[in-house]
Amino acid sequence: xxxxxxxxxxxxxxxxxxxxxxxxxxxxxxxxxxxxxxxxxxxxxxxxxxxxxxxxxxxxxxxxxxxxxxxxxxxxxxxxxxxxxxxxxxxxxxxxxxxxxxxxxxxxxxx
Numbered sequence: 001x002x003x004x005x006x007x008x009x010x011x012x013x014x015x016x017x018x019x020x021x022x023x024x025x026x027x028x029x030x031x032x033x034x035x036x037x038x039x040x041x042x043x044x045x046x047x048x049x050x051x052x053x054x055x056x057x058x059x060x061x062x063x064x065x066x067x068x069x070x071x072x073x074x075x076x077x078x079x080x081x082x083x084x085x086x087x088x089x090x091x092x093x094x095x096x097x098x099x100x101x102x103x104x105x106x107x108x109x110x111x
């Protein structure tokens with residue numbers, strides 16, 4: 001079923017999702033791969049990320065890990081990421097490792 005989203009002045013749809021109650025996560029990021037303790041809700045299709053330092057990330061199941069060979073995510077960028085939906089399997093966890101120094105990764109589930 002299609003969803004109508006508000007559009008900006010260039011007629012580009014603006015993602016209008018609300019924060020999920022109880023869907024805030026914080027991961028203390030170090031040189032060792034760490035993942036979110038609580039799985040993302042099965043209804044969550046989009047998460048927002050914000051890191052206070054540069055990190056590497058990898059999505060997967062409750063056993064996911066990451067290394068410096070995985071996707072780089074920069075410091076200070078607020079970014080929405082799809083974690084499933086439609087005909088794709090949903091990721092339940094994100095693993096993160098520091099790219100330079102210890103920091104925090106803030107995650108918000110959206111519905």
